[in-house]
Amino acid sequence: MAGTQNHKFTAVAREGAWEETVRAIAVEAPVALEFNGIGYAVLMATPGDLDDLVVGFALAERLIDQADDVIGIEAHATGHGTVLRASLANRVGDRIVDRVRHRVSESSCGLCGIENLEQAMRPLPVLTAKWAGDDAAIFRALDTLDRVQPLNAATRAVHAAACCAADGEVRLVREDVGRHNAFDKLIGAMLRSGEEWAGGFALLTSRCSFELVEKAVLAGCPMLATISAPTSLALDRARAAALPLRVVVRPDALLATVP
Template sequence: MGRQVDNVTMRFDRLTPDGATQPIDRALAQEVPIAIEFSGIGYAVLMATPADIDDLVLGFAMAERLIEPGDGAFDVDVHATAQGLVARATLPPERVERLLNRVRHRASDSSCGLCGIENLEQAIRPLPRVTAQGRADRAAIFCALADMRDHQPLNAATGAAHAAAWVGADGIIRLVREDVGRHNAFDKLIGAMARMGVDWDGGFALLSSRCSYELVEKAVLANCPLLVTISAPTQLAAERAAAAGLPLVVLARDDAVLARGLTTDL
């Protein structure tokens, strides 16, 4: 599936406080169910923008810890159905046991006390430590913030998409992925980087969203040296980042940012 998708246009009535009504045509971002199958096993259904699906599935597999960053990319077959899309991928043989274990946890009956405890342990699993070293300085962060809007064509057209960007240590935006879901956008970016065989190279991830614990976990598992988000973090996100050694820059605006966990002076 190609990166670009055609947006649907719908007619709306524009209402103003003075009582005026004006019909306008508005582009709407696509959002469709995408059923993901790994090695013949139905694993998850995501609501996502139907673009960069190869990247989405690969990044999602990494976030689910089904594969390791060094495992390399895999092929994704995408099939259209009347209800949505089906994306099928085959994991490396040595990772199938991981898949089976995760499926058992996801399908367990949480009405049982023991199963509930197991599910909680799976929800908040220990994270590895971030080992990548960042080289970006304050100027690089503000440079990327100033340029980010120009790299969001889907959001510019619809006003309904999040973006995730790989930014070099020099502040130049290297790669961007967009999606109606902030998690999907980051999975797409991480998957695209894995498919290209590139790492963060001292740069950082810039997300047009709040800093949730899920996004922190995705960044840690991708060994990202610095996570920058437009909005604030949750308490759990900040705690998980600190435990994994992931520096955060949050509430990132053109005139100021908030930083936490940096080991060097920006």
Template sequence: MSDPAVTEQAFRRLTPDGGESAIARELAEEVPIALEFNGIGYAVLMATPADIADLVAGFLIAERLQSPGDVAVEVALHQTDRGIVARANLPAERTAALLDRVRHRATDSSCGLCGIENLEQAIRPLPRVTAVCSANEAAVFRALADLAAHQALNRRTGAVHAAAWADADGAIKLVREDVGRHNAFDKLIGAMRRADATWDGGFALLSSRCSFELVEKAVLADCPLLVTISAPTRLAVERAADAGLELRVLARSDAMLALPR
């Protein structure tokens, strides 16, 4: 019986000495899950498609729409070709809190949209990457080796992610740090934009896994190559391929993975 949470992906394993070999890895699935409470499209989460009812229950507590002592709501799941819609009805006494939270919650789409429409908003078409990366594998390994030296905040705290811009030779030109990997990348892209800097044949290096959202950020910033320390999800790989974004993942000092040519 197949596991809906994982899928197998072929990669090329690249080493500092120029070696290359084929390897297969299981990738975690990442799908949009639209949450509807009392018929209101509340949020879209990118998540592993397993234990979704647990996810909804925990999310309701985190959003202060239920407390740990409340009876857990029934969750109905509806599979679509774009993702999963999870629907639940909260008790009448929670309606005011739900409506108040919807009014104040920052979302990418209006709260009145149904789940399927929200899923379409979550997986919108991406432009093609037009920038070109001229860095070779040696340059990527160089940037990997130098990244820690540029992580001043992480040296002090051990609790933040880094996003770096490296040039075609692998020299790190700019780094931003944040407790959130998405925030760190946003900061880097924003800093480059404010400085009118382009990738100039270089690439982005992130101290995180390769998620769907980070791939989208890279594509929208016209980044030609995204390098991440940890593994990608299947959706991240698919979205990168569709947009023409090169990936190097599980990038460590002794090896990193690239998609087959």
């Protein structure tokens, strides 16, 4: 299966017995992103749906506004990973230089300097799209989600991001070892195919972090549901952007943010 590798292990039982076994492991590899010839970021990702990843990532970084802003994508395999070279339309070209100017002073401990703190906390637009469903739809989507994750079924090691209709039907799913990458892949796939949220919602197999909230808002997602808990900043950013959240989603219960 694409995105997996088979590895040999020694299976050891608690009682001390052991035997050799082969297990499918999720692939995690460096993926370098270049926009208009400028090196922008290196992600650790699962190779697969990489064109979707580029488009979704570019939207989340506010480099583009729509799929047509990405003119072309070329993938180049190297001995260390994959380089994705994206060409963006002239009308958004200046955004790359501006963002890179802020990113070059990032360090291993995070963003450095007041200017970069302002960049990290850039205001989000107030969400205008409205969720047209009810909480019962989230439980229906959750009941389906495990059956539409082939990579996770094989490895039990990847995240999924799903586009769900207002009634809970799971329309589109993307998987990746990184929760951010999975959501970027989903958003990119929707942009490239013309898929609309249409009053539906996103369901993610991860905690609700502020980056995922921002990706949802910038993608016009009417509601974000996650199977794990939120962070304080995620709640703050969602409230400011009027994004409804459903978190700690379980088969029998969930937590809803207070409007």
